[in-house]
Amino acid sequence: MNKRLSKSEFKAAIESNIKTLYRKTIDEATVDQVFQAVSYAVKDIIIDEWIATHDEYEKQDVKVLYYMSMEFLIGRTLGNNIINIGAIKEVREALSELGFDLNAVEDKEPDPALGNGGLGRLAACFLDSLATLGYPAYGCGIRYRYGMFKQKIEKGYQVEVPDEWLKNPYPFEMKRPEYAYEVKFGGNVRVEKKDGKDVFIHENYNSVRAVPYDLPILGYKNNVVNSLRIWDAEAITNFSLEHFDRGEYQMAVEQENLARTIVEVLYPNDNHYAGKELRLKQQYFFISASIQRAIARYKEKHNDIKKLHEKVVFQMNDTHPTVAVPELMRILLDEEGLNWDDAWAVTTKTCAYTNHTIMSEALEKWPIDLFSRLLPRIYQIVEEINRRFVESIKKAYPGNEEKVADMAILYNNQVRMAYMAIVGSFSVNGVARLHTEILKKQELKDFYLMMPEKFNNKTNGITQRRFLLHANELLADWVSKKIGSDWICNLSAISKLKDYLDDEKAAMEFMDIKHRNKVRLAAYIKEHNNIEVDPDSIFDIQVKRLHEYKRQLLNILHVMYLYNKLKDDDGFDMYPRTFIFGAKAAAGYRRAKLTIKLINSVADVINNDSSINGKIKVVFIEDYKVSNAEIIFAAADVSEQISTASKEASGTGNMKFMLNGAITLGTMDGANVEIVEEVGKDNAFIFGLSSDEVIKYEKDGGYDPLEIFNKDSEIRKVLMQLTNGYFSAENPGMFKEIYDSLLYPDEGGRADIYFILKDFNSYAQAHERIDKAYQNKKAWARMALLQTASCGKFSSDRTIEEYVRDIWHLKKVEVKMPKNSK
């Protein structure tokens, strides 16, 4: 770090930016304008490092990772960037002397929400770690004009409001028109013979120009700046009289429309495949542009395309970028002139695939007629990949047609994207140990048996720099005072906190910080929900996307059960508890939206019932997103991770809570298993069916929720309250759909498919254990501190090092800045 600005230099830069951007003095500037001015001052520093980083990559001719993802949930970047350039103190003081508060200025940044949830946030954490560790990488994605919708709660219902994150210019992005590429859709493929070889000519297509915007991704105080490259679409044919005259008016309008619609909006489905044609267009659009650019960059220095894999690796984040496999083949075959075998050898040494889910509703399967109409040349290539793969299945399992049916990429008039990803990749990884085991033993067993060398596990991680250093300054400072600041770039060092586990004073300081963070969240809740919550109560939090498998319903049914006990059972008492929810439901996911309404209806009744003396409060935080997540994690006592075992591939929210000293209440699912392994079984509240038990019930049947309903009067009472208007006097039948889903078979012939009633009692008992444990303040403090002290494994730095070691094989680069570069 050579280029540092002093406080007074920052002040001067901010004032000067206000002048050039707005023709104003600092006294006349709004906070929004100050946000822009500070961002430009910071960007000015970043630019030099950005240039230096890429010069170094060029000089060393490094291998580059392209992390391909439909989603990057980066969240606000100003605060993180200031930390990473090592200027937090200078900027805060400069602003303060100019009469502005840094937190208020940070709040003016839109929260770039180019993702839905865990998958997109993982991509953002990975970029942070890659830059901090000094690995050459690009994130490749889409510059959605509207990111994840903003959620408003009106009369208890979710209302979606467009996220106009680009309404004001986003100061950190840079348009790079020099790297624009054409991407083609539709039309037909004509085959011609040339020198005895087939040549494939794509004609009558529509096309758009993909134009990249780069966002800087800063390493922590190491001068490294990588790029997140997000693609915008522009029309190639501008509407003109010439086209009108030639009768191509229709074509011109279509291309304008295509460009406008293709990057318009992020699909708000998390873990759910909707099969929309525009989504496939988005996928091909950003993949084609990213690969064209990667190859052009490679060819600037190298002339043997057969060695592409030595300098380039494409990581596909889930199946959404899987068209990378046939697109790379297309370029190698049609543009670079390789024969099939050579092209396939390059492709399968360059592409790698991360599987994120085993849930069938999330698996992408495109109808062949749609796929082949939209991407005719790509489809031809997929057909040939499939033909050759089917041949190899037949060779491995002669006469076994079932294997072909189970494994073929093209089957039942569909393109099975996960299968194409596996066949076209040299690596297939799951995202937590349990998930990878389920892939190998169940969901992808046939593929594992045929190509075991491809399969590996990479347990997810999170960046401690955003979720502790930035999100929880009080705790971050305290940790550094106790054990030094090594943990910032080496989270395993945080285990030194274990020395303080039996130091009562330290444990009390730790809990005092938790309390102050609870006060901060209570103020946020007061401001946004107008609900008073008691920071001395247990903050029991479930924040994540709303999905049936994540079982927010189990949580709220249990709240109803506790409320009934408080009202009905004189002998019952409990420690005051604040149940906090935050969750967006996909706009078209009716039952998830009804669950939000149920939570809010229950909250209305309970929060306004003075007879329970405030023992329970229920809060639904509107618009859960990265920026408020940071406040929420810091304030949690209990982290609800209660998915049906086997359904949550990993989870990453669970790790963020742990980092901030919250104790897990969870099932043995996803990365919870590994969290429990780190903290020990006695330091987590575990309940419910195991994944093996769930899978067995799913296969063999044998679970009838009606039996539980009939036997257990407390559960029955809760369920009856869903249909008797107890929480919805205005419309007693409102929650009947939820009631029915728990008791009566769906179209697949099963009831309560997420085992809510089956796990209910075990969940309620875990809550009782929490109630008891919290009342022993000393023991609780020890357990909370142990969470933070044990979370070393869950840094995304560790995850990235494993990807580098086993899959990407990148080399670390050091970037030195010339002295006094400013």
Ligand code: PLP
């Ligand atoms: N959404 C946001 C804003 C997050 O920060 C996270 C945390 O990782 C997630 C979603 C994913 O949460 P979970 O892993 O609990 O589903």
